[in-house]
Amino acid sequence: MRIATYNVNGINGRLPRLLEWLEETRPDVACLQELKAPQEKFPEAALEKAGYGAVWVGMPRWHGVALLARGCEPVETRRELPGDPNDAQARYVEAAVNGVLIGCLYLPNGNPQPGPKFDYKLAWMKRLNDYAAELLGAQVPAVLAGDYNVVPTDFDIYNTRSWLDNALLQPEARQAYAALLDQGWTDALRHLYPDGRIYTFWDYFRNAYARDAGLRIDHFLLSPELVPMLKACGVDRDVRGREGASDHAPAWIELNR
Template identity: 60%
Template sequence: MRNLKIATFNVNGIGTRLPNLLQWLKKERPDIVCLQELKAQDRDFPVADLEAAGYGSLHHGQASWNGVAILARDSEPLLIHKGLPGAKDDAQSRYLEAAVHGVIVGCLYLPNGNPQPGPKFDYKLRWFEHLIAHAQTLQASEHPVVLAGDYNVVPTDFDIYNTRSWLKDALLQPESRECFQRLLNQGWIDSVRHLYPDERVYTFWDYFRQHWQKNSGLRIDHLLLNPVLAPHLKNAGVDAWVRDKDHPSDHAPTWIEIAPRKSKK
């Protein structure tokens, strides 16, 4: 296992946010990046700009909505799945899986589910069930695996500045949280919370009521590690400075660092 920095970033429109994305890639130099909410068709994905920045890429786009991509620094991701296995009839571009730098990477953009109750929340839960089923096969893999992306789930009340305005939101519903907990119960490690069990960590600040300025955030971007990869986890964090740029996404890049384990003498 080599030293790697793995990140997930909901860019909220890659066309609009490309300058911010390129600036972040140049400064932080992550080795593997999972992107969500491209809001661009495949033909509009900025392959050449990313190649110039030193990144190979795979993308699964969709016009105006959704879309996911995996980037690899100084390498080319090797496609495993485009679309979530078990959900072949899903018309929305929300899952991409590839082998990158010796790691199996699942990049996901889980449905938001609002308004709830209703068909959008039902779709969220159906999609989650397909993810749980596929994740079980990945969790048991002999290979290192990370499931990284925008899960659109606030796991606990500790992961949000205040629940008062969000009690009816799909991100906080018991059904959403129960699905996320079932993932963890398979043996996945929630990397950020694992390293920082007692710290408030946010990855998302919406555009309303000065929530960024007041640090009124949510933690909904997660990197889950299977038992093969989890022992290599060394560090984790959020590049919140990206949220403070002009015309930012409402998310900030969330990342982990993995490294070889020291041999016991």
């Protein structure tokens, strides 16, 4: 079972790139972030033609998440992160696919910091940690996949020099991410490649992709039930170098199921 995550940075504007990647790699599940499209503008028909059922939460201009399943309809279980009924930002959708509960998330960026956007990021992470603990308590095979907007350690970035004030590297965000691991979740990419230089994001500026000036901010967290099934993972980094590409590359894991 191949599960992928991909921040598409505008699903309609980059639909040809998305469809191209789906055809090439055929993931069983694809978690998408930053749709930047209202609910009614999601390209459901094009994705259905490509062989994917979908659940999604859209939002005009900003945010938005979707979960695609190849050859079947994902069984939606949740379309918001619990803990704040007044939070209207489209950042979480969850569904069951082939016996695995998959949460697709787009964690707040938090810039500029300090300030209200960073406060919102930390509050959202607190809600995520609380809900993640509930999932572990239920002992269900679960994956929390998506754009976490957190660089877990200095090893996960090409160079910290120009990013020291960025919300992605702040100690509070890193501590919240580490707390998820302390609960019992496993960072899949780092589990299989503890010493690998793995990036999933390259800025559009300063020729970052060509220089491999990347960051690892797209993650898969696995519940204990799935860790023994993890057999492979990687990043389709060449997708980032294509014309009209997102500034993220798709990442993926493979589970023996």
